[in-house]
Amino acid sequence: MYTQPLGPGAELAPLEPWQAGEFLANLDRCRSHIAPWVGASFLATDLESAEAVLRRYWDAQAATGAGIHGIRLDGVLVGGVMFVSIDTATGVAEIGCWLEPAAQGRGLVTRAAGLLIDWAFRERDMRRVIWHTLSANAPSISTARRLGLTYLEPDDSGDEPMEIWSITPEQWHAPRPERHPPIG
Numbered sequence: 001m002y003t004q005p006l007g008p009g010a011e012l013a014p015l016e017p018w019q020a021g022e023f024l025a026n027l028d029r030c031r032s033h034i035a036p037w038v039g040a041s042f043l044a045t046d047l048e049s050a051e052a053v054l055r056r057y058w059d060a061q062a063a064t065g066a067g068i069h070g071i072r073l074d075g076v077l078v079g080g081v082m083f084v085s086i087d088t089a090t091g092v093a094e095i096g097c098w099l100e101p102a103a104q105g106r107g108l109v110t111r112a113a114g115l116l117i118d119w120a121f122r123e124r125d126m127r128r129v130i131w132h133t134l135s136a137n138a139p140s141i142s143t144a145r146r147l148g149l150t151y152l153e154p155d156d157s158g159d160e161p162m163e164i165w166s167i168t169p170e171q172w173h174a175p176r177p178e179r180h181p182p183i184g
Helices: 017-034 047-064 108-122 138-146 169-173
Strands: 004-007 010-014 068-073 076-087 092-099 128-134 150-155 162-167
Touching (some): 017 068, 047 076, 128 138
Antiparallel strands (some): 004 010, 010 068
């Protein structure tokens, strides 16, 4: 298994179905915080449903490279980033994230999502990475902006107003020093 450093005591590594207990414990610690922002199918409530969530991403990773990656701080799972989807026919990948409140403000999601975006462009030759978020989710929108994503369009297909943010390889590879907070 690989791990990527994200800063002092922080790392990014794949989440696998056998880690369902750790994943469920993380969700239990941040459930009320993330529930307004993530889909109900993500919010596992028991070990079986936690394993099912991780298995969906594990299967997607095997098929397209889409997958889920945990952010650990001092060895404890505090959140993560994932490819919600990778569509090789259109060249579009969708990225998502979640994080416990105690781990916020350290740039962990920004750095972790940056690693996934970079991989999507360099290794999977994606033409666009998108970020769906509810319009009311100010922290998510701030992260999208820090990553250099630009507002693409509203998504009014659901019950609540959503936004789609986007970045292309050309935009990603353009110099932007503020995009990646320094590790440390």
